[in-house]
Amino acid sequence: MTRANETSVRAHALRTPPSAPGPIRIFTEARLYDDGAGGVVALDRASSSGAWTSYVAHLEAVQLAARVGPANPRAHLPIGEIPIYRLPFFQGPRQLISRLPQVIKAVASSTSEARLCIFVLPGPLGSIGAAWCRVRRRRYAVEVIGDPVQVLRSGVIGPVGSHLAPVCGRLMTWLVGGAGAAHYVTEETLQRLYPPARHAHQHAFSNVDLSDTDFTPGPRRTPFPVRELIAVGTQDQLYKGHDDLIRAVALLSATHPDLRLTLVGDGRHSAELRALAVASGIADRVTFRGRVDSREELRRLLGRADLFCMPSRTEGLPRALIEAMARGVPCIGTTVGGIPELLPADLCVPPNDPVALASAMADFAEGTRDVTEVSRILWERAQRFRPDQQARRREQWLASVRRLAGLPVPR
Incomplete structure (x- = not known):
């Protein structure tokens, strides 16, 4: 001993x-x-x-x-x-x-x-x-x-x-x-x-x-273009990485002008993040949805999204990511906390790295990744949270x- x-x-x-x-x-x-x-x-x-x-x-x-x-x-x-x-x-x-x-x-x-x-x-x-x-x-x-x-x-x-x-x-x-x-x-x-x-x-x-209504009957089965990105998390601190996500979208603005980002959450850094979107020249492509208290509304937003992004700097086991997986939404995240226990290694990027994040997003936007296969893998992994x-x-x-x-x- x-x-x-x-x-x-x-x-x-x-x-x-x-x-x-x-x-x-x-x-x-x-x-x-x-x-x-x-x-x-x-x-x-x-x-x-x-x-x-x-x-x-x-x-x-x-x-x-x-x-x-x-x-x-x-x-x-x-x-x-x-x-x-x-x-x-x-x-x-x-x-x-x-x-x-x-x-x-x-x-x-x-x-x-x-x-x-x-x-x-x-x-x-x-x-x-x-x-x-x-x-x-x-x-x-x-x-x-x-x-x-x-x-x-x-x-x-x-x-x-x-x-x-x-x-x-x-x-x-x-x-x-x-x-x-x-x-x-x-x-x-x-x-x-x-x-x-x-x-x-x-x-x-x-x-x-989670409840059974938080799960879709199955993963997404029809191929679809990735245009709508979403991230969910508090903006009281910057550890959810919403600033890195805005920078990553800006890096892709010239080659992928049709990408749109919805940020769900609010907090004392919200104004700072809005200013960053303006300074990055993508204010018209970023929607600040604010705090969403309704589970039904959150499910609706996830249903409209093509890719869920979690560029966190620190995490335990993130609820928002599990909710997205349960809805069959393809996801990417960072190699922090329990995220690698949820996502395969090839869907994780280092934290604090907007370039790597942009590259992962581009793989989906350009059709390099099979979105239906990713949806299936993540939806099946989410079943243990029923x-x-x-x-x-x-x-x-x-x-x-x-x-x-x-x-x-x-x-």
Whole structure:
């Protein structure tokens, strides 16, 4: 046994359950907002349909710990029936630093009252809470949804990210290694980077919650010209690579003037991206669709698209890509996070490389790629994300959570 494994096993053995039963508290990194009537609402679809919905359906006494901000006129999406433990609100690194003492105090207090805490990693609340539990030798579970090293090195918080990346990577390893149970959204990528303790319960399944209506009856069978491109993702940060996608379309503007791009999503970088489209001379070829909350509308947009593009700089296992695959849309992406687990290697390009991205897009636009064959391959790969396939794995994870919390497991 290696020294690292020995340390993890020893720490795992020393942890003790809470002295008194309390709620199972799930910590989310989603930003929620007061609805003015004593409840909370979400700003976007991803935040309103979090993974906590399965906990509510299968576990007793579940609470959601979240940062809750003042009423926001843009936030109106309900989050479902779940009690909320309100944590201090912050948005972005600067606000977090300015409110760090209050956040640490609130998170520490919330963990002491819980039977079991489940933290999402990476993320500030998850990192603070998991560190507190590990130091206090309290049992906890983690959901591992991404790689902080990749996030920081992607440049989303500027040059300082490269200096913080190694430290955050070591912290993430320590936090995951101290958990009694770990759920990974990838099959092997994140497990290899951040392995669990030797005796921890380990599970792998996507936290993407699709319904049967999100799947088309089959892949696209009729050859079609590739003219309409689409990308879906937040523009709060630039890690979705929408700027690289605009640059790639601009590179092809002379040879492929009929290419059109639709960007779905919004955020604080939206104006910057619009300005980039203007400066690149392709403002008339880029449609900024804004945020789309309706699943039906998103399915309609995907149905009109010829090629889905995900030029991300960092990812876990991207929901938007899986949704496109389920609709039979040909896709290309970058070699980050769990994307290579979804797409064949020849459909992936390096991140931060508009030239390589443009080349991959040109292969489709010029008919070099067999679009019906790509549609078939990706649609078939998406079948493992059907509700019945995911439900079985999720039930196994929930059983591990119950055991860790000292609750009986239904037979």
